[in-house]
Structures are given as structure tokens and as C-alpha cells.
Amino acid sequence: MSSNKSPNAYNGAPPKYLNDFSKALAGEVRILLAEVGKLRDERRQLQFEIAELMAVKSKHGAGGEYSPDWRPQPQEPPPPPPAITPPPIDDGPPMQARPAWKVVHKSTRRERPPKSLPAPAPVPAIEPPKPNLPAWAQWRPNPGVVPPPTIAPGPVSPRPMTPAARPGLFGPPTPPPK
Numbered sequence: 001m002s003s004n005k006s007p008n009a010y011n012g013a014p015p016k017y018l019n020d021f022s023k024a025l026a027g028e029v030r031i032l033l034a035e036v037g038k039l040r041d042e043r044r045q046l047q048f049e050i051a052e053l054m055a056v057k058s059k060h061g062a063g064g065e066y067s068p069d070w071r072p073q074p075q076e077p078p079p080p081p082p083a084i085t086p087p088p089i090d091d092g093p094p095m096q097a098r099p100a101w102k103v104v105h106k107s108t109r110r111e112r113p114p115k116s117l118p119a120p121a122p123v124p125a126i127e128p129p130k131p132n133l134p135a136w137a138q139w140r141p142n143p144g145v146v147p148p149p150t151i152a153p154g155p156v157s158p159r160p161m162t163p164a165a166r167p168g169l170f171g172p173p174t175p176p177p178k
Contacts, residue, residue, distance in 0.1 A: 059065045
């Protein structure tokens, strides 16, 4: 024997008959799996139909929701009254039950303001409105309300603050294609 010959006469590839057999077998397996899937779906459909039929039967059967004997069965006549009992002992007039609502009486005592507070200062007289002026010009501020002083953070710029300009809505613009 020569040392150049390998044990496989097909140079590492499976023989052609094995490839053909594998392809045929794979096709058969695909067909069988499709049939099994179809049978499974049919089984589920039949189980669903059986469940629906059983639900309808239980509703229309005896004691069901739509049965004709839905009215209660007539009961036996009531039992005869028990033997005569002695009359209850009369203890006098019945006691009045206490009312469920509780009545709360308000006290009539008035509380007086403490004398330590000073008397309120009189409100200065408001100037009468000047004639021939629009209504908004006649408004006078309330002298009793003093606004808090405002503190300026620094020198005031005559221009309003605006945000920095952005290069574009979705970022910097891309250069056009060349």
C-alpha cells in the first residue's frame, strides 16, 4: 500500500448516496412536521368547540341559567304555630330609648380680644380721582403694603439675555456631498 492513500476514498466529502439520502429524509421530516402541526391545530380547535358546547349545555340544562324550571319549587305548607306561650309580664311603661344623635350646646361666653395689642392705625384718606383721566391712571398703590427691596445681581445690560445660537436643529449641518 502506498502512504499517499487516505482511508476515505472521497477526499473528505461524504459519498453522494449519503447526501441524496439526507436530502430525501429532510424533505420527509418537513412534511411530517407540517402534518403534526396541522393535527395539533385541529385538536385545539376541536377542544375549543367541545368547551363551547359544554358551556351551552350547562346553561340550557337542568338547573342552568336558561332552564325552564328556574322558578323555585313550592315548599311544604308552613308548620303550625307553636303552643300558646304565656303573655309577657308587664313592667310598666316602656323606657324611652336614648337618641342616637348627641346634642352639643354651644357656650354663649364670648372671648374678648387681649388688651395688649395696640389700636390699628387709621388708614390715610385716599385722594379723590382726578377728572378726565383714564381709569388705569387713577390707580393708587396701597400705602400699607410695602414691597420688599430688590437686590440687583450686578450691572444691568441694556440688551436682554439670549441663549447661545445653536448650529442647527439636529446638530451641526453636514457639508453637501461632492
